[in-house]
Amino acid sequence: MSKPLRKVVFPVAGLGTRFLPATKVVAKEMLPVLDKPLIQYAVDEAVDAGADTLIFVTNRYKHAIADYFDRAYELESKLHEKGKRDLLALVRGTLPRHVRAIFVTQPEALGLGHAVLCAKAVVGDEPFGVILPDDLIWNGGTGARKKSALRQMAELAEAEHAAVIAVEEVPHDETDKYGIVAATPIDERSARISHMVEKPKPADAPSNLAVVGRYVLPARIFRLLEQTTPGAGGEIQLTDAIDALLKEQGKVLAYRFEGIRFDCGNKAGLVRATMHMAMQDPQLAPVVREFLGRL
Ligand code: G1P
Numbered sequence: 001m002s003k004p005l006r007k008v009v010f011p012v013a014g015l016g017t018r019f020l021p022a023t024k025v026v027a028k029e030m031l032p033v034l035d036k037p038l039i040q041y042a043v044d045e046a047v048d049a050g051a052d053t054l055i056f057v058t059n060r061y062k063h064a065i066a067d068y069f070d071r072a073y074e075l076e077s078k079l080h081e082k083g084k085r086d087l088l089a090l091v092r093g094t095l096p097r098h099v100r101a102i103f104v105t106q107p108e109a110l111g112l113g114h115a116v117l118c119a120k121a122v123v124g125d126e127p128f129g130v131i132l133p134d135d136l137i138w139n140g141g142t143g144a145r146k147k148s149a150l151r152q153m154a155e156l157a158e159a160e161h162a163a164v165i166a167v168e169e170v171p172h173d174e175t176d177k178y179g180i181v182a183a184t185p186i187d188e189r190s191a192r193i194s195h196m197v198e199k200p201k202p203a204d205a206p207s208n209l210a211v212v213g214r215y216v217l218p219a220r221i222f223r224l225l226e227q228t229t230p231g232a233g234g235e236i237q238l239t240d241a242i243d244a245l246l247k248e249q250g251k252v253l254a255y256r257f258e259g260i261r262f263d264c265g266n267k268a269g270l271v272r273a274t275m276h277m278a279m280q281d282p283q284l285a286p287v288v289r290e291f292l293g294r295l
Contacts, residue, residue, distance in 0.1 A: 003126055003127055003158075004050055004154070004158060005049055005050050005051060005127055005128065005129050005150075005154040005157070005158075005216060006050065006051055006052055006053055006126065006128075007051060007053045007054075007055060007122070007123050007126065007128040007129070008046035008049070008051040008053075008054055008055070008128065008129040008130070008131055008150070009055045009057060009116055009119040009123065009128060009129070009130045009131075010029075010039070010042060010043075010046075010054065010055065010056045010057065010130075010131055010132075010133060011057045011106075011112055011115035011116060011130070011132060012027065012029045012039065012056055012057060012058050012062060012065060012133060013057055013058055013059040013062065013105075013106040013109060013115055014028065014109075015109070016028030018265060018266050018267065019031060019267070026064065027039075027061070027062045027064050027065055028134070028265070029042075029062075029065060029133045029134075030064050030065065030068065031264070031270065033136060033262075033264065033270065033273045033274050033277050034274060034277050034278060034281070034284075037068065038133045038134070038136060038264055039065055039068070039133050040068075040094060041133070041136050042131045042132075042133035042136075043069075043094070043095065044148075045131060045137065045139075045148040045149065045150050045151075046129060046131055046150060047096055047099055048147070048148040048150070048151050049129060049148055049150035049151040049153075049154045050151070050154060051099070051129065052098055052099050052100065053099070053100055053102065053122075054095075054099060054100070054101045054102065055102050055103075055104060055119045055122050055123065056101060056102070056103050056104070057104055057105070057106050057115045057116070057118045057119055058103055058104070058105060058106070059105060059106055059107075059109075060105070065103075066101075066103055068094060069094050069095045069101045071092075072091055075091060076088060076091055076092065079091065102122050104118050104119055104121075104122060105118070106118045110230075110235060110236050111230070111231075111233070111235025111236040111237055111238075112132075112235070112236075112237065112238045113225050113228055113235070113236035113237050113238040113239075113240065113241050114225070114235070114236040116130060116221070116222075116225060116238055117222060117225040117226065117236070120222040120225075123219060123222070124219065125219045126219055127157065127216060127217065127218050127219065128216075128217060128219070129150050129153075129154065129214070129215065129216050129217075130213075130214070130215040130217065130238070131150060131213060131214055132212075132213025132214075133213075133264075134213060134263065134264050134265035135212050135213035135214070135261055135262070135263060135264070135265075136261070136262045136264050136273050137149040137166075137212075137214070137257065137259045137260070137261045137262075138259055138260045138261075138262070138273075138276065138277070139258065139259040140258075140259065146258065146259075147258075148259075149166060149214050149257035149258075149259050149261075150214055150216070152255070152257050152258060153166060153214060153215075153216045153255050153257065154216055156190060156216075156253065156255055157216040157253075160190075160251075160253060161251075162249075162251045162252060162253050163215070163216060163217050163218055163221075163242065163245060163249075163251075163252045163253070164190075164215070164216040164252075164253045164254075164255050165181070165193070165196075165211055165214075165215050165216075165242065165252065165253070165254055165255065166211065166212045166213070166214035166215070166254075166255055166256075166257050167181055167183075167191075167209045167210060167211055167212065167254040167255065167256060168209075168210055168212050168256065168257075168261055169208050169209055169210070170208055170209075170210040171208070172202050172205070172208050173202050174202075174210075175199070175200050175201070175202050175205035175208060175210070176199045176200065176201050176202065176205075177199065177210075178199065178210035178211055178212075179196055179197070179198050179199070179210065179211035179237075179238075179239035179242075180196070180197055180198075180199075180200055180205045180206060180207060180208070180209065180210055180211070181193045181195070181196050181206070181207065181209050181210075181211065181254050182194050182195040182196075182206035182207055182209075183207070183209060183254045186253075188256075189255055189256045189257075189258075190253050190254065190255050190256075191209075191253065191254045191255075191256075192251065192252075192253060192254075193246055193252045193253065193254050194246075195243065195246070196211070196239050196240075196242055196243040196246065196252075197239065197243070198231055198232040198237045198239040198240060199232045199233070209254060211239065212261050214257070215238070215242075217242070217245075218245070218249075220245065220248075220249075221241055221242070221245055224241040224244045224245055224248075225238070225241045227244070228240050228241045228244065260276070262276065275288060
């Protein structure tokens with residue numbers, strides 16, 4: 001893909017049933033890892049990758065996400081009056097000034113592919129990223145700051161003129177939770193995909209290389225999504241449309257990003273992410289160590 005990445009789509013219309021009852025009223029993307037909601041980690045990653053237009057594909061229950069990125073005038077003026085500059089900066093800093101947030105709705109839950117298709121009119125005719133905020137990817141922290149996973153992928157996509165999909169090895173018995181790729185290695189991190197399949201049973205899986213929630217895609221994918229019929233789970237699958245892209249364009253890359261991925265779509269992953277982030281914090285790390293010692 002020759003143009004730099006400017007737009008990133010966040011499919012956030014899921015129900016979050018694994019976190020019920022909390023998700024009765026709290027969007028799962030608003031669940032915090034320490035003091036930041038999952039969606040903030042995803043947005044920070046998109047902005048690091050160069051995005052200035054963020055497209056949230058949402059539904060009528062997810063107003064909190066729009067509110068979170070909006071100005072909070074009453075809170076801001078109270079913090080201002082009290083001279084709490086640090087807190088004011090935090091509250092105002094959820095979205096950098098040069099970045100705009102656009103909300104589109106997914107009227108029916110017809111699958112990830114359908115959610116991405118809902119962003120078609122806003123993305124237009126340019127390459128774009130997709131981030132699934134459930135997958136939190138930590139890239140080395142703020143000290144020795146490294147490139148975010150999406151930035152690594154955007155650079156590869158631009159250099160190689162190809163779509164790039166993030167992948168990671170998963171246990172063989174978990175292939176039915178992921179999109180799985182068959183790929184021929186190019187170097188240590190990238191591989192050329194020959195085939196992709198959504199949630200195959202372990203016996204049918206072409207490998208244990210799983211798609212994780214980061215994609216850099218060309219606008220062409222929208223036409224292919226329009227032609228995609230319901231696949232695994234009766235849903236319109238992004239994986240199926242990417243497989244069609246592969247057959248048409250011949251070059252789609254799988255990329256093993258540098259970073260650690262936490263699957264915050266389930267409780268174990270959210271606990272791991274929270275503990276990991278706490279261990280990066282000089283004040284919290286000794287607290288966690290001491291508490292775990294006592295446990
Ligand atoms: C989605 C994709 C799947 C991918 C996964 C990564 O599945 O359809 O290909 O491996 O995200 O998190 P979901 O987890 O939404 O069922």
